[in-house]
Amino acid sequence: MELTLRRKDTTLRGTATGTGPTVLLLHAGGERREVWTPVAARLARRGLRTVAYDLRGHGESTGRATSLPLVSDDVVAMIHEERAPVVVVGASLGGLAAITPLADPEIAQAVAGLVLVDVVPDPDPLKARAWLDERGLRDAHDELVEDILGRGPALRSAVAKIELPILLVRGGPGSPFTDAEAERLRTANPWVKVTRVTSGGHLVARDAPDELADLVADHATEWLR
Structure with a gap:
């Protein structure tokens, strides 16, 4: 089912798949909602409805x-x-876009849990820029990248205030994030659990959709119960 969400300054196009409780899927920068298609199909077979918008x-x-x-x-x-x-x-x-909203209890009350897929709130700016530049990913979204990298302390503070189950799914080889950064997130918020999909890189939904979908389904089912 195709969706349209009209906002003051943008129109967001999305796709809903399956029936059951809803899992909102938010893609990475430079991607689009179709990256979630195989994940959504597997979650539908697990009794979950997914909604994925193009950001x-x-x-x-x-x-x-x-x-x-x-x-x-x-x-x-x-x-x-x-x-x-x-x-x-x-x-x-x-x-990253979900962290600050979910630190607000009024918004968080509508949410059962958060899955962060290979992202931490406060990556090292120099390493992040170098990783993006190596892959030619920064030029098209440089203004957004610089805005995000300047918000590390604020995002770290916000994630500490989220009172929801949080699962960090780390990628395997090719992920730009370190064990120390994952541990810093876990230390910031006692709700955080960390797991790893070693068969995927940074874009786990693209590289290992079935494994990611099963992790999401297992945790979503538990949280929604």
Whole structure:
């Protein structure tokens, strides 16, 4: 089922798949909602409904993603569109965009849990820029990248305030994040659990969709219960 979410300065296009409690899937920067298609299909077989939008400035959605708060505001609108409770799954940019909203108890009450897919709130800016540059991923979204990298302390503070189960799914070889960064996130919030998909790189949904879907389904089912 195709979805349209109209906002003041953008129109977001999405796809809903399956029936049951809702899992909101937020893609990484430079991606589009189709990256979630195999994950959504597997979650549907596990009795979960998924909703995946193109983030602003990506895919079929309009607008520009020039700052993280703009994307975060869209995530709040997506959550409010759905019947509570939902589970939020965010990869890279999608995960970062969910952190600040879910630190707000009024928004968090509509959410059963958060899955962060290979993303931490406070990556090392120099290493992050180098990793993006090596893959030619920074030029198209440089304004957004710099905005995010300047928000590390604020995002770290926000994630510490989230009173929801949080699962960090780390990628395997090719992930830009270190054990120390994952441990810093776990230390910041006692709700955090960490697991790893070694068969995937940074884009776990693209590299290992079945393994990621099973992790999401297992935890979502438990949280929603």
